Amino acid sequence: MAALHFELVSPERLVRSGPVHMVVVPGTEGDFAVLAGHAPMMSTIRTGEIAVYTAAGDTPERIHIEGGFAEVSEKGLTILAEKLEPVTTH
Amino acid sequence: MATLKELKLRISSVKSTQKITKAKQMVAAAKLRRAQAAAEAARPYAERLEGVVSSLATKVGGSSTAPRLLAGSGRDQVHLLVVMAADRGLAGAFNANIVKAARNHAEALLAEGKTVKMLLVGRKARSGLIRQYGKQVIDYYDTSGFRSIGFVQADEIAGRVFALYEAGDFDVATLFYSKFRTALLQEPTAQQIIPVPVPADAGVTNSGAVVEYEPDEEAILADLLPRNIKIQIFKGLLENVAGEQGASMTAMDNATRNAGDLIKKLTIEYNRSRQAAITKELIEIISGAEAL
Structure with a gap:
């Protein structure tokens, strides 16, 4: 399966950009997962954690974000977040 | 006309100013990159x-x-x-x-x-x-x-x-x-x-996909x-x-260059007055010797 192009952007810099398997996003109206080929959508994000799965079955990389916005287009998933910090795995 | 000592002082003061402006310029260049x-x-x-x-x-x-x-x-x-x-x-x-x-x-x-x-x-x-x-x-x-x-x-x-x-x-x-x-x-x-x-024409860029x-x-x-x-x-x-x-x-680049020009000008003036003083002394000695 094709990889999803994922970009995470903070006001200060482009935090990461590259192919991933799946990203779980805490949308305002509920969490949703984005895989490659997802239908175009825009959603605001509530404060919470996004989970980035680099490959299927991997342990996800968790990043805490505040005040964000997600856009899925044919180019991939872009998340704009005002504040973000990686969560250390427990 | 300024005395030799005054000129010397002024040259050294401009030189230290130039050092400061030069340093400030380099700091600004580094900060600019960041x-x-x-x-x-x-x-x-x-x-x-x-x-x-x-x-x-x-x-x-x-x-x-x-x-x-x-x-x-x-x-x-x-x-x-x-x-x-x-x-x-x-x-x-x-x-x-x-x-x-x-x-x-x-x-x-x-x-x-x-x-x-x-x-x-x-x-x-x-x-x-x-x-x-x-x-x-x-x-x-x-x-x-x-x-x-x-x-x-x-x-x-x-x-x-x-x-x-x-x-x-x-x-x-x-x-x-x-x-x-x-x-x-x-x-x-x-x-x-x-x-x-x-913006007046932003809507046109939207792709046909239903979002x-x-x-x-x-x-x-x-x-x-x-x-x-x-x-x-x-x-x-x-x-x-x-x-x-x-x-x-x-x-600061301009200031450094101006300071450089000023130093050059002051140095020329310093050399000229030094020369003039030497010439004057020589004339005094020679005319003194001739009078004997």
């Missing part, structure tokens, strides 16, 4: 957000329920000027240019009979405008305590602007800062931030507009920092 990198790193976020906001704004813009930040308050009476300048001088006309742009704008508005209010950011904005517009300045944000400008500061400035807008204290807000073109060229810019200007909105277009727009304004302020701050360092570098 500021430029920061401004560039902030670009992706601003570009993406702007793209989304303008496409949403053209969609929602016409409806009567559009957010107030987009539609405006329906009046055009009270103008807020957000003037952002640096904290330090020694940067040529950098701060003066921003202040001048703001002053011209304010004078034009006052001549039209509008009310002008000001929110100042940076020490030099304050010192440049407070005397003339003491009554109009309603708020001052001090940036001198921060080592580097980050998003936090933009967030706080935007917070004050929003609070004023919510309270109905102004109708139109304009941001004044210096656009960073090159290290040699900074351009004082006035940019309207509230109500958010809607699903969650919750819905207007809610997203209402959420994104303040964020976009914050980003505009942040961008202005970053460009200001880069511009200040660029202007400072140029000014």
Whole structure:
């Protein structure tokens, strides 16, 4: 399966950009997962954690974000977040 | 004519000034590189957000329920000027240019009979405008305590602007800062931030794909507009920092060169007077010997 192009952007810099398997996003109206080929959508994000799965079955990389916005287009998933910090795995 | 000793003193004093300006120039060059990198790193976020906001704004813009930040308050009476300048001088006309742009704008508005209010950011904005517009300045944000400008500061400035807008204290807000073109060229810019200007042709770029909105277009727009304004302020701050360092570098380069010219001139004068003194002494000795 094709990889999803994922970009995470903070006001200060482009935090990461590259192919991933799946990203779980805490949308305002509920969490949703984005895989490659997802239908175009825009959603605001509530404060919470996004989970980035680099490959299927991997342990996800968790990043805490505040005040964000997600856009899925044919180019991939872009998340704009005002504040973000990686969560250390427990 | 100055004595030899005086000239010597002056040369050494200009030399030490030159050392200072040279050091300041190199510091500015190093800081400029960092500021430029920061401004560039902030670009992706601003570009993406702007793209989304303008496409949403053209969609929602016409409806009567559009957010107030987009539609405006329906009046055009009270103008807020957000003037952002640096904290330090020694940067040529950098701060003066921003202040001048703001002053011209304010004078034009006052001549039209509008009310002008000001929110100042940076020490030099304050010192440049407070005397003339003491009554109009309603708020001052001090940036001198921060080592580097980050998003936090933009967030706080935007917070004050929003609070004023919510309270109905102004109708139109304009941001004044210096656009960073090159290290040699900074351009004082006035940019309207509230109500958010809607670009005329943004809707065309939308692809045909049906985009699903969650919750819905207007809610997203209402959420994104303040964020976009914050980003505009942040961008202005970053460009200001880069511009200040660029202007400072140029000014210090000029100062170093002027000091060099001055040293050259003083050295020539010193040598000439030394020569003249020697000649005079010789003449005295020779004429003394001849008289015997």
